[in-house]
Amino acid sequence: MIIENLHINNFKSHRNTHIEFDTGISIIIGGNGAGKSSILEAASFALFKQYTSKRIEQLITIGQKRMSVEIQFTTNGRTYRVLRERTRTSSKAIMKIKEGERFQSLISGDKQVTLEVQNLLEMDGDLFLNAVYVRQGEIADLIEKTSSEKKQMIGRLLGIDSLEKAWKNLKIILDKYNEQKIRLEGKIESLKDLESEFNSKKNKEDELARKIKDINLKIEENIIESDLLREKKQILDKRSLEFENATTLLKSKKDFQDQLEKTGQYLDEQLSEIILKEEEIARLNPRLKKLDVLKSLADKSKELKLLQKDKEKLSTILNDIKHFENVLNENEQYYNDYSLLDSEINNLQYAKDQFEGSRVLIEQYTVRKSKIEDKMKESLGKIRDVLEESNQVLGTSFGSAEEFENHLSTFKPQLETQIRETSDSIQDIKRELSNLQVKNENLEKPINELEHVKDLCPICKSDITPHIREKLITDYQSEIKDNNLRSEDLKEKLKEFEDKKKTLDSQQSKIQSINLEILKEYLNSANDNQKEIDNINSSLQELQKKIVILENIENDIQRNKSQLAAIKGNYEKYLTARGSLESLGDYKEQVVKLEEINVPIRDLKKNISALMEIAGDSVENLPEEIAYLEQLSKKQQHLLGEVSQKDSLLQRINENQRRIQETIEELNKVEKVINELNYNPESHERVKKEWDLKNEELMELGGQKQLLVGQLDQLSLSLQEIEAKLDSLKKYKKELKNLKDFLKLLNVIRDIYSKDGVQKDLRNLSRPLIEEKTRELFEKFNFEYSDVRLDEDYDVTIYGPGGESSLDMISGGEKIAVALALRLGITQVLSGGTLEMIMLDEPTIHLDVYRRQELIDLLKKMSIIPQMIIVTHDTDLEDAADNIMKIEKEEGVSFLVES
Incomplete structure (x- = not known):
């Protein structure tokens, strides 16, 4: 595999780092903590999702929400690109393959991408770290460490330490299963005691079942006797209810008869009162005939007064109309002058509003100008301070x-x-x-x-x-x-x-x-402040012109308001007179209304004279006479209403007599029913007591049965539990046998993983392979040694012109050469002999000056590995590099320095 490039975004301290790799030796150099090793970890993360942090979320740069790592590599003649992204809660992985000039999607998903990379490189993440990735101090450890420490380190690289961990972990598992075996053996010992307890409780269960059967027979006998008493009691209950109902009905009928007789007496009294009221109505009729004449006279008199009042109001309105018309004529000119002045004031006020904000703007600009001048003074002071400090540093006098x-x-x-x-x-x-x-x-x-x-x-x-x-x-x-x-x-x-x-x-x-840049910033700030002050001065000049116009407008407004105040009284008189005329109406219409009222006034006077002749002496005290007659009329109406109930009252009297007769007949029937029932309360009470005693006896038997049934149920549950335990214990026997067989198997497996098992076989198998690969590297490095041997503890013996030698017998430079060859030999074995790329993390750490120089000289000569990536802070390694990439960190962010 050859890595072509790596792009890191928000990974640990790398915000945005892109690195192009080439064949040969590439040096990633930088100070401690600059973020060099994070680049190798990013490559491992991109390929296999391997990382050193405790939690994957810690890989994301602090303050960021998402990170990504993309790697492009070539293997087996094909080019691939893997992208992994991660947020705080989710992840994404995509793998692409290069087809022609473009990359096509190959597979996606974290697990799927990792498996595809493993298949391509024929190694997983752990093997990659052990084979391709040479950790800090490993080369020095092969020289300096003791035999046991070297053995442990090489064992870790070969994966043998995982077998040792498995051997130790199996001991913990064996201990747990042995504890389980002891527990099972203890449980099985209690089997006999449970069987004895089961038999004892089974006998007790049979005895309880027999007792429950005897009680059931007694309960059946008592139920038969209780049913007979219940039937007899039901018959007496029914008679008791009928007797009680009949007695109640008899009393109710007698009470009803008494009520009907009292009602008859009351109705007779009401009929006598109605006859007296009919006589009084006959006496009132002649006196009430004069009431209508008097009421008509009163209504006409009232109507005449209202019309006369309206006539007076119309006369007043006609006089007011003439008065207000005179006021309008006298003040009309003042009204016109006032309206013109008010309109002019409104126009001036509008013009004033257009310039009113000028005063506020002048105040704001003045404050703003003062603040900017203070800032400019501050900037000029800082410029002087920076110039003085810089001149002191250089010993110059630049201005x-x-x-x-x-x-x-x-x-x-x-x-x-x-x-x-x-x-x-x-x-x-x-x-x-x-x-x-x-x-x-x-x-x-x-x-x-x-x-x-x-x-x-x-x-x-x-x-x-x-x-x-x-x-x-x-x-x-x-x-x-x-x-x-x-x-x-x-x-x-x-x-x-x-x-x-x-x-x-x-x-x-x-x-x-x-810092010249900050000096320039202060100069730019001072220049910007001066420009802003010039703009403010220009704006202030324009605003001063507007203030002059504003003051002229305010003088005109004040002069017009003085004139307006002088004629305001006449203006208000005009408005009052005009409003009054509008409310009073037209003069001619009011004259017509006055003439229309005079006609009904004359007619009413004639009607009133005629009615007074009819009324005679009653007119002298008309209201009291009308009130008195109205009282008599109301009394007559009340009497007529009461007399109108006479027919209804006669019907009620006849109906009451009929109901009294019917009630007497019903009383005779009820008395006959009571005599026929022949009910005896003492006999009824005796039957009830006998039935209650029988029920109490049944309840007592039921309680005894319930108690026995409860004991039987509890005993049955206990028996079920014991049976379940017995079944479980029987299962434990089989489980114990299986567990013993399993423990034997685990012990065999643990022996296989022990130092004398697979670990020893792997060491024996790996040693000749490592010797062979290291010997090949001796030849490629042109060493004068012809052979190398490793014992069981991986102690090194080399063979050269002087014969056999150990590492302690050769020079420091030769030790470095042998250690590098041995480490690369281990890498060749782990990678299957197809090593194209290797990563070295701080290879010179823990080496003295002489050995560090020897390692650098060896690396310069290395051409056996197509691609070597070295992370270091040692600038001496730059001499061995084909490509140099410098990493720096500022404010917590790592970045690649452009060369």
Whole structure:
């Protein structure tokens, strides 16, 4: 698999990072915590949904709602693209394949995409992390760690640690099933006690059933006797009810007869009163004939008074009309003048309203202008402060941002060039010092060997003389001495360059502290404020012109209002007179109405004279006479109403006599029924008591039966429970046998997963494969070693020209070479020998300067793996890179620095 590109959006600290990968060695470099390792984790997440966070929601950038990772890779000659998206509550995954120049959808869904990736790469997520992904410190651990620690680390890479975990976890499962076995054995021991208890309760159940049968026989006998008493009681109950009803009816009829007789007496009294009222009506009739004449006279007199009152009102109206017409004529000119002035004031007021807002706007503009002037003073003060600080940093006396910018545009590139050249010189010196140290180590080895041998060359094994041996030692020592002198010179130069770089870095740090952009912002702010003040001054001038016009209008309004007040009284008189005339109506119409009233007044006077002649003396006190006669009339009407009930009263008297006769006949019939019943209350009461006693006896027997039935039901439930327990215990026997067989199987499986089982077989199978792949890498790295062996604890033994050696016997650089080859060999075994890409996370961590340099030199020579992606903070690794990608973080956001 070759990764072509990776796009990360809102993943951990990466807001929007897009990385193009190429073959060869790609270095992802950045400071600690910059977000480098997150890039490798994003690739693993895109392919297999693997992540290190406790919860998947923690992968989403803080403050964001959605994240996505898209990876494009090539394998088996085809190009694929996988996109995974995630929100706080849902996820989405899509896999596409490249057909021609376009990508076509292949599959979707988290599980489906992961399975497809596994099928394509022939490995799952865990195997990918162990095979392709080399974690921090793994190469150093293969050198520095103890045998047991190395064994554990390689076991983890090969997946053997999972078997160890399975072996330990099976012990927990076995313990649980053993506890269950003990519980089952304890339950089965209680089987005999339950069977004894069951038999005892079964006998008691039979005894209770017999007692219930005896009580049922007694209950049946008592029920027969109770039924006979109940029938006798029902007959007596019926007679009792009939006797009671007849007695009640007899009393009711007698009460009704008494009531009818009292009613007859009352009706006779009412008839006597009606006869007296008929006589009084006959006496009143002659006196009431004069009432109609008197009432007519009163009505005509009242009507005449009303007409005369209307006549007076019309005369008053005619006089008022003439008065108000005179007022209108006198004040008409004042009314016209007032109307003209009021209209002119309204027009002026409208014009005033158009200019009224000018005063408010002047106040607002004045306040706004004062605030802007304060802001401008503040900006100018900040500009002075920034200029003073910047001049102090550079030791200059520039007076403007343009002068600073021109100076820095030439000074900064020169400074950066000096820093870069100094850094390159430092790296060259360090590299040469490292090479001299390696040379000295390589020279000391043959010196030590020459000092311990007599006549054989330690390298070629040929015969040498003592003179030649001494000469070789002297030459080697001389070369070491020259190298040491050269190293001292280089260290002095290195100190000079490092001091120089510190000075240059200090200058660069000071320059970076100068913020020209904020100075420009202050200048722009001050310019903007000045423009706004100019606009406000222009607006204020226009508003002042409007204020002059406004004051002239207000003077005109005041003058017109003074004139209006002087004639307001005459104006109001005119309005009052006009309103009054409108309400009084037309003068001619009122004259016609007056003439129309005079005619009925004359007619009424004639009618009143005629009626007075008829009434005679009664006219002198007309209202009292009418009132008195009306009282007599009301009394007569009341008497007539009462007398009108005479016929109805006679009918009621006859009806009452008939009902009295019928009631006497009904009383005789009821008395006959009572005599025929022959009812005896004492006999009835005796039968009721006998029936109640029999029922009490039945209830007592029923209670005894219910008690026994309850005991029987409770006993039956207990027997059912015991039977269920017995059945369960019988099942436990079978369950115990199955459990024992299962425990045997689990122990066999656990033995398989143990150190002496599959773990040992996997180690034995993997060691020769790792040795074979590591040996192939020795050849590709052009090592002088021909073979490598791993024992059961994965301790390394290598074979070269000098024979057999352990890691402790070879140089630091050789250790790094062997460790890298061994780690890549493990990767080849895990990947099936088809390794195209590998990821290294901080490979130089925990390595000293010399071993770090050796690893860098090895990586430079590596061409056996098409694609290598290295995450590091070590700038020395840049020398080994074909592609360099720098990652930085600002305000919590990681991003790729454009080169």
